[in-house]
Amino acid sequence: MPLCLNPEGWGPVSKHRAFDLTPCFEDAGLVGGSLAIIFLSSIYNTYQLRRHEIQSKNAKTRNWLVAKLSVLSLATLVAIAALVLTVNTSTDPVHDEAVYVAALRAAVFPVVGLLTRSNHTKTRTSSTIVLAFFPVYIVAQAQWIKTSYESNGYTLTFPATVISCLIGVTVLANLLEFKGPEKAEDLGEKENPYVTANFYSRMFFSWMTPLMSTGASRFITEQDMYALDVNDESKSLGDRLQEYWDRQEKKTSGALWRAIYHAYGGPYAFAGFLKILWDILAFVQPQLLRLLLAYITAYQADKSLTKYQGVSLIVAMFAATLVQTAILNQYFYLCFLTGMRIRAGLVTTIYKKALVLSNDGQGSRGDIVNLMSVDASRMQDLTTNGLIFVSGPFQIVLAFASLYKLIGWPSFVGIAITIVAIPAQGAATQWLKKLQTKQMKIRGVWSSIFETSLRRLIESLDQRTKLMSELLSNIKSIKLYGWEDAFMSMVTS
Numbered sequence: 348m349p350l351c352l353n354p355e356g357w358g359p360v361s362k363h364r365a366f367d368l369t370p371c372f373e374d375a376g377l378v379g380g381s382l383a384i385i386f387l388s389s390i391y392n393t394y395q396l397r398r399h400e401i402q403s404k405n406a407k408t409r410n411w412l413v414a415k416l417s418v419l420s421l422a423t424l425v426a427i428a429a430l431v432l433t434v435n436t437s438t439d440p441v442h443d444e445a446v447y448v449a450a451l452r453a454a455v456f457p458v459v460g461l462l463t464r465s466n467h468t469k470t471r472t473s474s475t476i477v478l479a480f481f482p483v484y485i486v487a488q489a490q491w492i493k494t495s496y497e498s499n500g501y502t503l504t505f506p507a508t509v510i511s512c513l514i515g516v517t518v519l520a521n522l523l524e525f526k527g528p529e530k531a532e533d534l535g536e537k538e539n540p541y542v543t544a545n546f547y548s549r550m551f552f553s554w555m556t557p558l559m560s561t562g563a564s565r566f567i568t569e570q571d572m573y574a575l576d577v578n579d580e581s582k583s584l585g586d587r588l589q590e591y592w593d594r595q596e597k598k599t600s601g602a603l604w605r606a607i608y609h610a611y612g613g614p615y616a617f618a619g620f621l622k623i624l625w626d627i628l629a630f631v632q633p634q635l636l637r638l639l640l641a642y643i644t645a646y647q648a649d650k651s652l653t654k655y656q657g658v659s660l661i662v663a664m665f666a667a668t669l670v671q672t673a674i675l676n677q678y679f680y681l682c683f684l685t686g687m688r689i690r691a692g693l694v695t696t697i698y699k700k701a702l703v704l705s706n707d708g709q710g711s712r713g714d715i716v717n718l719m720s721v722d723a724s725r726m727q728d729l730t731t732n733g734l735i736f737v738s739g740p741f742q743i744v745l746a747f748a749s750l751y752k753l754i755g756w757p758s759f760v761g762i763a764i765t766i767v768a769i770p771a772q773g774a775a776t777q778w779l780k781k782l783q784t785k786q787m788k789i790r791g792v793w794s795s796i797f798e799t800s801l802r803r804l805i806e807s808l809d810q811r812t813k814l815m816s817e818l819l820s821n822i823k824s825i826k827l828y829g830w831e832d833a834f835m836s837m838v839t840s
Contacts, residue, residue, distance in 0.1 A: 349375070349444035352437070361494075366656040370494050371444060377487035379448045385480045386455050389462040392476055396462075399469040408528055412467045415523045419460040422516040426453040429509045436506065452513075463524070473527040473545040481521040488514055539573040550673050552680075584688050585695025587611075592696070607726075611688045615730065618681035621674045622738045628671045630745045635664045682734070686727035693723040 351357050351371035358369030359376065368377075404412075430449040437443040459477060466474045488510060495507045503511070527543055544554035561571055577583060591606040639660045646652045701715050750758040818825065818834055825834060 349447050350439070350442045351375075352439060352443050352445075364494075364497060365653045366659065367494060367497070368490070370491065370498060373487070373491040373494055374448050375444045378484065378491055379444075379451060381480060381484040381487050382448070382451045382455050385476060385484060386451065386458055388476050388480070389455070389458045392474075393458070393462045393465050396465040396469050399465075401468050402471070402528075404468065404528060408467075411523070411526050412464065412528075415463050415467070415520065416460055418516060418520045418523060419456050419463060422513060422520060423453065423456040423460070425509065425513045425516055426456055429453070429506065429513060432506050432509060459520075467528050471528055471543045473524050475546040477521060477524040478546040481517060481524075485514055485517055485521070488517075537572075537574050539576050541573075542576060550677065552676070579684075579688065579691075581691050581695045584611075584692040585699065588692035588696050589699070607689055607692075610692060611685050614681045615685040615734075618678050618685070619734050619737055621678045621681070622734050623741060625671055625674045625678060626738055626742050626745060628667050628674070629742075630749055631667055632664065632671075633749070635660055635667065639664070679731075682731050686730035689730060690723045690727040693726060694719045697723070 351369075353370050355361055355363060355369040355371070357371050357375075359372040361367045361369050426449075430446075430453045433443075433445050433449040434440045437446055440446050462474060462476065492503075492507050492511055492514075496503055499507075525545060525547075527545055540554040540557070541549065548554045558567070558571065558573070561567060587610045588606060591609040592603070594609075595602060595606045639657065642652070642657050642660060646654075646657065697715065697719050747758060747762060750761065814837060825831060
């Protein structure tokens with residue numbers, strides 16, 4: 348079992364430095380954890396790409412691949428050098444956790460190289476694993492170097508220097524990965540840029556920048572719009588729903604919602620995860636603010652406190668806000684995307700079904716139109732706020748936990764009031780519903796009386812108009828026979 352040979356132990360909080368972690372926890376927990384995630388996810392993604400066919404690439408794209416693999420090979424050599432140096436300087440290489448982390452670090456970069464090669468030759472976008480997790484590893488490794496620098500009398504040791512060089516090479520590899528397998532000019536004339544957008548472009552919607560720039564200069568026309576992704580076309584969505592519905596029909600307990608979930612539920616489930624993460628960050632912000640205010644108060648009383656703590660809290664608040672904004676936008680994007688897919692899939696499936704039905708089996712055509720327009724649209728609207736059934740109770744639990752931590756047992760008073768208020772609100776709603784029903788009945792009586800009077804008035808006006816029309820049409824005959832008085836009495840009556 349790996350052991351921590353540093354006197355500070357596993358920690359995680361250091362007892363020798365203010366607002367800092369122990370070297371063992373940073374090395375094994377932060378650095379080792381990030382490396383393990385990169386290693387496992389790279390193997391899994393490479394395994395998933397094994398069935399994809401190799402796509403034809405131009406010479407410039409192949410040159411970028413050579414540059415990426417060269418940098419990753421250099422990173423592998425530096426990581427191996429760091430491993431050898433760690434083994435030679437360790438007092439117990441067999442049980443030292445630093446040796447295991449160095450070995451994992453030396454194994455990660457070759458695996459990432461295999462992933463980069465497969466991703467670059469078989470897909471059309473940059474590797475999400477490299478773009479998303481390499482920065483996490485860089486920050487964790489930089490924190491370890493800072494702790495090593497402070498622990499050794501503010502001097503940078505030779506192992507820390509080698510690791511610093513590795514960080515530089517890793518940053519270069521991460522920057523090269525921003526260059527995807529295809530450039531913008533390599534795309535089709537109106538192909539959707541989302542297909543080749545990288546992780547950050549999709550996260551911050553920068554792939555829409557050209558369209559937004561066009562809209563800022565002139566009105567956007569249909570010719571300016573991008574083509575739909577193949578997976579979002581009506582035929583593809585309808586076929587997917589029909590496939591899973593056919594599977595559900597074979598079961599005795601088949602249900603439409605299950606077919607919809609299997610056909611389009613993947614992104615929606617991920618949106619639910621993002622909403623939960625957003626709720627957590629929403630409650631992290633007040634806690635960070637409380638810690639910052641407490642630090643400011645303590646710093647005013649004792650100037651010897653490290654400023655690193657205040658800067659770290661400010662950076663954490665900014666990062667939390669940035670991540671929270673990105674997560675919320677992605678959450679709504681996935682919800683609207685799922686709603687659009689459900690509506691398009693349902694409309695396509697219903698229309699196909701209506702085409703093969705006989706005249707006797709079709710029933711009312713209005714019902715079919717309502718299914719395609721009203722009911723399908725309601726299913727689309729449901730996805731927008733449907734996850735509040737999961738997020739709402741979770742927010743209540745977080746709010747109660749935060750309130751209990753601040754004021755203790757009096758927080759149960761608020762919970763009790765909430766519990767009592769819920770049935771009271773339900774009873775009040777039922778009472779208002781009854782009053783509204785009575786009001787509608789009264790309105791119905793007066794409305795029927797008014798409609799009856801209005802109908803009689805209209806009938807009377809219709810008869811008078813008809814009589815006047817006949818009188819004017821036959822005015823010569825009336826004058827000839829002297830019927831003026833008779834018709835006058837009929838008109839006035």
